[in-house]
Amino acid sequence: MPSKRLSVVVTRRLPEEVETRMKELFKVELQESDSRLTREELGEAMRRADVLVPTVTDRIDAGLLAQAGDRLKLIANYGAGIDHIDVASARQRGVLVTNTPGVVTEDTADMAMALILAVTRRIPEGLALMQSGDWQGWAPTAMLGGRIAGRRLGVLGMGRIGQAVARRARAFGMQVHYHNRTRLRDEIEESLEATYWESLDQMAARVDVLSINCPHTPSTFHLMNARRLKLMKPSAVIVNTSRGEVIDENALTRMLRAGDIAGAGLDVYENGTDINPRLRELPNVVLLPHMGSATTEGRMEMGEKVLINIKTFEDGHRPPDLVLPSMV
Template identity: 80%
Template sequence: MPVKRLSVVVTRRLPEVVETRMKELFDVTLRDPDTPMSREELAAAMRQADVLVPTITDTIDAGLLGQAGEKLKLIANYGAGFDHVDVATARQRGILVSNTPGVTTEDTADMVMALILAVTRRIPEGLKVMQSGNWPGWSPMANLGGRLGGRRLGILGMGRIGQAVARRARAFGLQVHYHNRKRVRPETEAELEATWWESLDQMLARMDIVSVNCPHTPSTFHLLNARRLKLMKPSAVVVNTSRGEVIDQNALTRALRAGELAGAGLDVYEQGSELNPRLHELANVVLLPHMGSATIEGRIEMGEKVIINIKTFADGHRPPDQVVPGMF
């Protein structure tokens, strides 16, 4: 007698190779067209599926989990971040949650450096001049940016991505500093030539560039608030590729408009795709549409991790990337 295949609902389109493998292994419902599911669609999916495969665009809160059917036993998140899923409520309802950690480390660290370079060397401004067709020619004082070598980089969150950023930063001649919940091992500090700051306030006041690489948790919400942004030097730059909620976006906008900060490079935003419109007006701000992990290699590896988590669960074992309340 054939073994019954798990019913799996995927909320967004994934790379073709990932979808093909899912169809081979599971009774899968794929998303077409590639648009975020409405709350009603998510509720319906959670009533019909054994496994839901959501992404960051799906907010799965206690109210939605309350509408889940008895079948739903696993939320296999496509992505490392899971603050859009109420993990504690899911656990109370007997629903496991998994994620895909480690896959996007190198890609996101690359994007951190890209944003640092873009802001400090004024690359978007140069592109705009060239694309306008009105470049008047080279001038010794035109488009002057700043040299990276010798500057102090403060990394907020020294996990996998923070350490990958530190390795890249050293190659550019940046001095690496960091603030973390816990100090990293001495051998890691030595390898990265990184200086730990127990006080975030003291670190911020002395940095030329600050990179946000910590997860969004209740303790990191608005960690960079108006008070802390005012501690930073007017010549400093802020880069965020982690979670938008870590920075008070309105306070950051005010600081940039007032000349209290030299610039910002943002790939994530506090209200998802909704930005403070005044950010668009600032020449010293580089805005990207959440591209930090956007490589085909990374997307496929994320899909492979999702499949492994589902397959392991189907075989009666704990998913290797299971998330439990209080992990961060």
């Protein structure tokens, strides 16, 4: 019966098809604008919802969960990353947390390769030159970049996305190296022709391109700190499509300005939209507005996973994408 439908509050605008399907299945409160909710508005939404559908822009910590009351039973996150949600505190309060894993793998890996090419081949500099109207034609020594074939790619975090990046890199003729909490199974390692490094320090010192593909957790915060960044070759490039907090952004900026690292391609930032202004000024840096998962297909698939998680929960079953504190 309609009166028994779950009350669902969505914190941001979602693709129209996803919102329409939610309205058909549940009692849904959608947002008129796409601006992020304030902390107070988020707290109020949690108190009047059976299910909250947040995104990475909604920070749900223990303090906010303590104000949620007893009605909230499920946080169905629209996205794979859940570092913005205190999963342990949620479970202690009897609130389940789900996410949408696997959906953004190929899209994010595509963006990682796009950034590698953009930095090494100086694509943004070329675009700026053409838009300025100052291009005088082809010249033998103009806009020289570097060939990526034969270069060593270091993948930091060899999960779904890291492996997808490795597959693409192999197709471009790169040599794949990786560091991960656990070593891959032999057959996966062999299929990727990947070299495992137990020591991140040793890998960082040897690769030509470093791709950050690990989640943000307490153990990965500033994993690439000033000391570790200094181990990298001056000719090396670093690319991050994962979480900004993994890199010490101020240390990276200083090293890029000093020429201690050749370039960087960033899609995520340590402090969200508050980006170091000195980083914006550097010609050897490519900055994108968190576009890694921004494909129509990916956003639709994320919505489908959210719908399935909520409907399965409503039917009294364990949601397929349940996040446990041990997974964080």
